[in-house]
Structure formats: structure tokens, C-alpha cells
Amino acid sequence: MKNRRDTFKAGMGASFLSLMLILGGCGSNAAEVATTPASTTDSNTPAASTTEESAAPAEKLKVETSFYPMYEFARNVGGDLADVELLVPAGTEPHDWEPTPQDIVKIEEADLLVYNGAGMESWVDQVLDASANGDLLAVEASKGIDIMEGSEEEGHDRGHDEAAEEGHDHDHDAAAEEDHDHDHGEAATEEHDHDHEEAGHTHSHDHGGLDPHVWLSPALAIEEVRGIEQAFAEKDPSNAAQYKSNADAYVAKLEALNTEFKDGLxxxxxxxxxxxxxxxxxxxxxxxxxxxxxxxxxxxxxxxxxxxxxxxxxxxxxxxxxxxxxxxxxxxxxxxxxxxxxxxxxxxxxxxxxxxxxxxxxxxxxxxxxxxxxxxxxxxxx
CATH class of the missing domain: 3.40.50.1980 (Nitrogenase molybdenum iron protein domain)
Structure with a gap:
């Protein structure tokens, strides 16, 4: 895994040199919301007036998401105001997935990148560190959630009842949280201190000893949705009320799901x-x-x-x-x-x-x- 990540890093640097030459010639930052009028209009919409205000329809936010739950949450928050795309293809196990040069171009041209964090996306820090898109808002959906420790050997250190219970005593100390450094500053855009290549963290999938699977708890999925909502509102404050309305509607479904789990289990x-x-x-x-x-x-x-x-x-x-x-x-x-x-x-x-x-x-x-x-x-x- 280490050798493959080194190769990926080297390739990433070369890819970005080429990509930045291409993108740099476009004359404008790829992540800014475009103001070019749409080339076509819906035939069911009233004819546009000749005023400047109605001549330029608002452009949708362009959102890239790392893997399926992030796509689903962002899609429900964005609604009709965002074009949300999924980077990891259908049927692909995301732990080992890495972006292609084409995927990197998509991220460079996006307004937001929504990812889970907690070590799930081992590629994300390298991509963000190398990005020339200063307006890209990177949204770590698990930010602020109490991240559990885990290890590749977790499944085998069970000692039956006692060890299994201890394996889920998740009241971790502050040091575990500080190691992950969830406080990235403004909307996770400044520092991405997730370099899990230190000694002891070179195992496959590179979670850095953290368990990233927070989305499988409906209660924590709600927290991720709310974090995504806040990022959408920050990037597009004029539509903050609509993002909140969309998020409220989806959170209501997640709350009902949470109740079903509580009652059913x-x-x-x-x-x-x-x-x-x-x-x-x-x-x-x-x-x-x-x-x-x-x-x-x-x-x-x-x-x-x-x-x-x-x-x-x-x-x-x-x-x-x-x-x-x-x-x-x-x-x-x-x-x-x-x-x-x-x-x-x-x-x-x-x-x-x-x-x-x-x-x-x-x-x-x-x-x-x-x-x-x-x-x-x-x-x-x-």
C-alpha cells in the first residue's frame, strides 16, 4: 500500500503540472459560480423579459462528492439548486479508489467537494494540497463527530463477551480526537492534517486507526447532513433558506429511520x-x-x-x-x-x-x- 501511495503521489504531482497549464489558460477561476446566461430555456417557462435581471438565470452550484452516502446527502440538501456528481463509480469499493486525472479536473472545476473524512478518502489531502482552485470549498462531513478508534486487527482481538464489549466502549479521550484534528478552521478549507503515513499507520486503506463509517448510524447521518447544509449556505448564502428547507425535509426522514432502528432493535x-x-x-x-x-x-x-x-x-x-x-x-x-x-x-x-x-x-x-x-x-x- 505504501509503495502504491508513493507512486500515486508522484503521479499526482505530474498530473497537476499538466492540468494547471490547461486550466490556467481558461482565463478565470474554475470554481467561481458562472454568470453566463443559459443557452436554452424551458418551453413551459414564461418568455424572459429584456431586463438585465431576468436575462441571466442563476447558475447551479457544481458539487463533487466522494462516494455514495456523501452523494445522497448532498443531493438531498442541494435539490434543484445544485448539480451533484459522484466520483466513485457504481459497484466500486471506495476504500482503495483513487481519482483519475479526469476526476481531478472535475474537482478543480467544482464549487464544493463533499467527502466523509476520518481517513475514508485516503487521496483527499493530496488532491486538496495540490489544488490551484482557491475558491473550492472542501466539506468534511464527519467534522465535529466523535470519531471512534479502530484497527485492522479489531475483528480478531475479541476475547469473546468482555473484549467485544470493550471494543465498543467509544468514550475516547481527547488525544484520539486531536490526532485526527477535526478542527480544520473555516469549512475545512485551510488545513488538511490527515497525513496518515506516520509509523504504525501504513496498513491497507490507510484509515490511520480511525473508524470512518459514521454514516451507518442514522443519528450521525443527520449530523453529516447538517454539516453539508451549512457548507452549501456558506457557498451560496442567497439560497441558504432553501438549503435549510431541503435539509429539514431529509432530516425528518432520517429521524423517522432512527426511531425505527431504536424500536426495532x-x-x-x-x-x-x-x-x-x-x-x-x-x-x-x-x-x-x-x-x-x-x-x-x-x-x-x-x-x-x-x-x-x-x-x-x-x-x-x-x-x-x-x-x-x-x-x-x-x-x-x-x-x-x-x-x-x-x-x-x-x-x-x-x-x-x-x-x-x-x-x-x-x-x-x-x-x-x-x-x-x-x-x-x-x-x-x-
């Missing part, structure tokens, strides 16, 4: 669940559950034979009947454990991206989270 027969990787710590903390991950924060990490034996032992001792896997990575480890103990497998979706099939079926954050709730209810009441 209270009083279950069991509180521990085995999942493919350690993506559900925030959800477990919010609803008093215990996540027992097969792997750590890396979804593609495979356990050793000893670690597999520990999971099998835990599952047998606790009469686990369902092993959860996810959609964007191989399910073979989960299936092997389920076969060993005579359990079944089921999907618990970390919502790191939608598949083409999910998009075609009209799935979204709310529908998939409700499917996750139903899956957990079934497994925890077996």
Missing part, C-alpha cells in the same frame, strides 16, 4: 452479530449492540487460520445462526464460517456504494438501511 434476544468487516461500530454503539467483525476496517482483509478458528468458536459458543456479508467484496470467508457452524449468510450492507442492480431497482440510503434493519432484527431474534 430494542429487546432483541441477542445483541451480538458477526459481520464481514468492522463497518458497523457506530450503528452498534447507537443501538446497544455488539459488532463482532471477521476482519478489521479493511473489507478485503482475510483472517488467518487461527482467527477463523476464533470466530468459529465464538459463533458456536454464542449459538450464532447468521453470518453477515456485504455486496461489494467477496463473501467467501463469511460463507466458509457459516458452512463450518451450520449457519446461514445474509447481507448487511455498509452502503459504501450501490451496485448497478440496486440503482436499477431504485434503491437509496433509506431503503437499504431499512433492509439492514430487517436483517438485523431477523438475526438477533433467532
Amino acid at each position: 430494542s429487546g432483541t434476544k441477542r445483541t451480538d452479530f458477526i459481520t464481514q468487516h468492522a463497518a458497523f461500530g457506530y450503528l452498534a454503539r447507537e443501538y446497544d449492540l455488539t459488532q463482532v467483525p471477521i476482519a478489521g476496517l479493511s473489507p478485503e482483509q482475510e483472517p488467518s487460520a487461527q482467527e477463523m478458528a476464533e470466530i468459529v468458536e465464538f459463533a458456536k459458543e454464542h449459538d450464532v445462526k447468521t453470518i453477515f456479508f456485504e455486496t461489494l467484496v467477496s463473501s467467501k470467508v463469511a460463507e466458509a464460517i457459516a458452512s463450518e457452524i451450520g449457519a446461514k449468510t445474509a447481507v448487511l450492507n455498509p452502503l459504501e456504494g450501490l451496485t448497478d442492480e440496486e440503482i436499477a431497482a431504485g434503491e437509496d440510503y433509506l431503503s437499504i438501511m431499512r433492509a439492514n434493519l430487517a436483517a438485523l432484527q431477523a438475526a438477533l431474534n433467532e
Whole structure:
């Protein structure tokens, strides 16, 4: 991973030299809101008057988002006032994704870049540090949220009940927060002190020992939406009231979802669940559950034979009947454990991206989270 990141850094520098020569010749900052009148008008709209005020329709905000939950949240906040694009393609696991030169151009031309932070997007600091777009507003959606510590070995240091519970004692000290340095100043635009290449943080996916999966708690998703709303209003203050209205409407849906989770997961027969990787710590903390991950924060990490034996032992001792896997990575480890103990497998979706099939079926954050709730209810009441 280290060598690949070094190669990425070197390539990034070369790409930006070329890109800046191209973009520099455009004569204006790419991130400023354009004032050029639209070339066409809706046939259902009244004919424009000849006054200067009506001759130049307001330009939409151009928003780039890192991966699916950020896209969904930003799209609901922006509504008709923003063109929101998703950088990570459908069906792509985002932990290892890195932007192409074409993606970098998109970011350079954007008004806002919305990303999760907490180490999820290992590429973002390099892109922002090299950016020549002084007007780009970088929005770290997890800013201000109590970020949990995690490790690639989290799934294997369980010691059964006690260790599993301790693994979710998330009242971390201030030092853990300071290491991540969430206080980036004005709208996360000044400093991006997330260089996780220090000794001890060179593991795959480069989360820097932090758990970035905050969006899987509906309560924390609300906080991310509110942060995105504030950034939209800062960039486009004339439409702040509409962004607030849009956010209010979506937050109401998230609040209803949160209530469904609270009601649906209270009083279950069991509180521990085995999942493919350690993506559900925030959800477990919010609803008093215990996540027992097969792997750590890396979804593609495979356990050793000893670690597999520990999971099998835990599952047998606790009469686990369902092993959860996810959609964007191989399910073979989960299936092997389920076969060993005579359990079944089921999907618990970390919502790191939608598949083409999910998009075609009209799935979204709310529908998939409700499917996750139903899956957990079934497994925890077996």
C-alpha cells in the first residue's frame, strides 16, 4: 500500500503540472459560480423579459462528492439548486479508489467537494494540497463527530463477551480526537492534517486507526447532513433558506429511520452479530449492540487460520445462526464460517456504494438501511 501511495503521489504531482497549464489558460477561476446566461430555456417557462435581471438565470452550484452516502446527502440538501456528481463509480469499493486525472479536473472545476473524512478518502489531502482552485470549498462531513478508534486487527482481538464489549466502549479521550484534528478552521478549507503515513499507520486503506463509517448510524447521518447544509449556505448564502428547507425535509426522514432502528432493535434476544468487516461500530454503539467483525476496517482483509478458528468458536459458543456479508467484496470467508457452524449468510450492507442492480431497482440510503434493519432484527431474534 505504501509503495502504491508513493507512486500515486508522484503521479499526482505530474498530473497537476499538466492540468494547471490547461486550466490556467481558461482565463478565470474554475470554481467561481458562472454568470453566463443559459443557452436554452424551458418551453413551459414564461418568455424572459429584456431586463438585465431576468436575462441571466442563476447558475447551479457544481458539487463533487466522494462516494455514495456523501452523494445522497448532498443531493438531498442541494435539490434543484445544485448539480451533484459522484466520483466513485457504481459497484466500486471506495476504500482503495483513487481519482483519475479526469476526476481531478472535475474537482478543480467544482464549487464544493463533499467527502466523509476520518481517513475514508485516503487521496483527499493530496488532491486538496495540490489544488490551484482557491475558491473550492472542501466539506468534511464527519467534522465535529466523535470519531471512534479502530484497527485492522479489531475483528480478531475479541476475547469473546468482555473484549467485544470493550471494543465498543467509544468514550475516547481527547488525544484520539486531536490526532485526527477535526478542527480544520473555516469549512475545512485551510488545513488538511490527515497525513496518515506516520509509523504504525501504513496498513491497507490507510484509515490511520480511525473508524470512518459514521454514516451507518442514522443519528450521525443527520449530523453529516447538517454539516453539508451549512457548507452549501456558506457557498451560496442567497439560497441558504432553501438549503435549510431541503435539509429539514431529509432530516425528518432520517429521524423517522432512527426511531425505527431504536424500536426495532430494542429487546432483541441477542445483541451480538458477526459481520464481514468492522463497518458497523457506530450503528452498534447507537443501538446497544455488539459488532463482532471477521476482519478489521479493511473489507478485503482475510483472517488467518487461527482467527477463523476464533470466530468459529465464538459463533458456536454464542449459538450464532447468521453470518453477515456485504455486496461489494467477496463473501467467501463469511460463507466458509457459516458452512463450518451450520449457519446461514445474509447481507448487511455498509452502503459504501450501490451496485448497478440496486440503482436499477431504485434503491437509496433509506431503503437499504431499512433492509439492514430487517436483517438485523431477523438475526438477533433467532
